[in-house]
Amino acid sequence: GAVVSQHPSWVICKSGTSVKIECRSLDFQATTMFWYRQFPKQSLMLMATSNEGSKATYEQGVEKDKFLINHASLTLSTLTVTSAHPEDSSFYICSARARGQNNSPLHFGNGTRLTVT
């Protein structure tokens, strides 16, 4: 159980376009999902906390208008990278925790490798 599905697994887009990444919890409900970004050989950097039915909470230094997060249901959160630029190229990973279990493990999606040309 506790499967998180992320789509697409990779995407190549042109500079200036927008890309949407989906994160779904397949067999549990998630009131909260977390979006991380990882550059090569670096750590997982938390971008934002996605809250079902309310606005996302962004970490310091993360542009809200550039990384749009929508958590419309208990099983789906989306991250849209707007007006993407080459420096946005990275590995984006979502994670989710089952509803009401604050100290339970985070379950990660398989990640989306974004390349902006």
Add this chain to the structure above:
Amino acid sequence: QQPVQSPQAVILREGEDAVINCSSSKALYSVHWYRQKHGEAPVFLMILLKGGEQKGHEKISASFNEKKQQSSLYLTASQLSYSGTYFCGTDTSNTGKLIFGQGTTLQVKP
């Protein structure tokens, strides 16, 4: 604030042991350990909660010293499959939000 992991990298022969440390400047509610292989998502290993507990999973165990705000991951009799990058994730706000350390790369050689 990002927890600090040490060492940054370890090279072992099969069967050898290793210890990875994770230190926080803030009080911890929980510490989570994950292993990530190249190009893949992190895989959960274990979670330690407030209370100074120690947990084990096959030949991998961990301890959590709440007072020192530290956790250690112990890998005994290492196997080739243990190779990867190990991350500790810390919750300092009791919100479930995890901040990860910079990672420790472990390479196990035959």
